[in-house]
Amino acid sequence: MTNKQRARAEKTRKAILTAAEALFSTRSFDEVTMRDIAELAGCSHTTIYIYFDGKEALLNELAAEPLRTALRRLERTLYRGNLSPDERLAAFSREFLRLALSQRALYPVFFTVRASRVDEKDPALELQRLRNEIFALAGRALQAALGVHLAEDRLLAYTRSYFYLLHGIVASSAASPESLDELLARLGPTFDLACLCMFRGIRAHVHEGRQEVSPQ
C-alpha cells in the first residue's frame, strides 16, 4: 500500500464517518440508511462495506470516540479539586446526562451492545469496556460521596440503582425533538432533583444499615 493510496482510503473512510456522524446526530439508527451515508460521503454505499462490517459495526466504531471522550471528561470531573464528594457526584451526573443527551441517537448503541464475536478488533467489545469503565467510575463517585466503605455487592446494587435513574432520564428524553440546550433548560433542574433525591435515599439507606438486600 502506497502513501497516495492510503491517503485516499483514509480520506474516504473519514468522509464516511463524518457523514454518518452528521446523519446520526439528528436521525435514529433506523432512519439513517447506508445509502444516505454514502450520498453525503460522496461514495457508493458499497464502499462503506469495504471499511466497515455493516451498519451496526459502523455505528459501533462511530460511538467509540464520543464514548472515549465521555470517559475522559467524566474522569476529569471526578478528580477535579475544590468540590465536595457529593458535589462531585452531582457534577458527574450532570456531565453524564449532558454527554448522553448530546448523543441521543448513539446512546442506545452504547447501552445495548451485545458482544458478538470474540475478535479483539470487534468495536462492540471496546464499547462494552468503555461502558463498564464509566459504570465503575460512577461506583467510585458514589462510594466517595457516601463516605463509608461498602462491600462490593452492596455498592454494586446502589450503583445499579443510581444508573437506572440516569438511564431512565436519558431514555425518557431521548425521543424529544428539542435541542440539548432546550431540553436542559426545561428539565435540567428536574434531572438534578432526581439525582439528588436518589443520592440522599441511598445515603439514608446506607446509614440506617438496612442490609436485607443482597442482589446478584
Next chain:
Amino acid sequence: MTNKQRARAEKTRKAILTAAEALFSTRSFDEVTMRDIAELAGCSHTTIYIYFDGKEALLNELAAEPLRTALRRLERTLYRGNLSPDERLAAFSREFLRLALSQRALYPVFFTVRASRVDEKDPALELQRLRNEIFALAGRALQAALGVHLAEDRLLAYTRSYFYLLHGIVASSAASPESLDELLARLGPTFDLACLCMFRGIRAHVHEGRQEVSPQ
C-alpha cells in the same frame, strides 16, 4: 354485513391479534414481520392491512389491552387496604415493573407513542391517555406516601423523578434474554432497593423543605 360475515371477520381479526401477541411476546418490534404474523394467524399478510392501518397501528391496538389491564391492576394495588402508604407505593412499583417487564416488547410502544392523527379512533391516543393515567396514579401514590400536600409542580417533579427510575429499570432490563421470573429472581431485590432509596430521598428532600427547584 350479516352476522355470519361479521363472525368470520371477527375471527380473522382475533387470530391476527393473537398471533401478533404471541410473536411480540418473545421478539421485538423489528424482529417480527407482518408476514410472520400472517403465517401464524393463517392468512395472507395483506389481510392484516384490511383490519389495521399498518404495523404500528396493529401494535398500538395490541398494546392497548395490556395497558388497560395494567391500569386496572395498578389502581387495585393502590386502593388495596391493609397497607401503609409507603408499602402501597412499593407495591405499586413492583406491580408496574412486573407488568412492564412481562410485556418487554410492547413497553417501548407505550412510552414512545407520539400522537399521529387527531382522529378519535386513533389507538395511539388511547395509549397516551392510559399512560398519562398511570403517571397520575403514581403521582397520587407518591403524594399519599409522602404524607404532606405538595404544590402541583413540585409533585410533578418528584413523580417525574420516580418515573425516570422505573423507566430506567425497565429499559435496562428490556434487552435481557431472561424470562420474567429469572429476571425478577436475579434483580428484583435491586429493583426494590432502588425504588426504596428513591422514595426515601424524595421524602427527605420534601421534609427538608428545599424548594430551589421549579421545573417545567
Next chain:
DNA sequence: AGTGGTTACTGACCGTTGGTTAGATTCTAT
C-alpha cells in the same frame, strides 16, 4: 512507455421488508 499487481471503487444484483391493488373467492339475501 508499457506491463503486472495491488488497492479503491462502482453498478447491477439478491433476498426481505412494509405496504398496495386488481381481481378471485366466499358467503348471504333474495
Next chain:
DNA sequence: ATAGAATCTAACCAACGGTCAGTAACCACT
C-alpha cells in the same frame, strides 16, 4: 340460481442491508 357485498390472495412496488464481479486508479519494475 344469482346479484352483490364482504373477504381474501397473488402479484407487485419501492426501499432496505448486504454481496460480488468487474472497472479505474495507482505504484513499482523493466
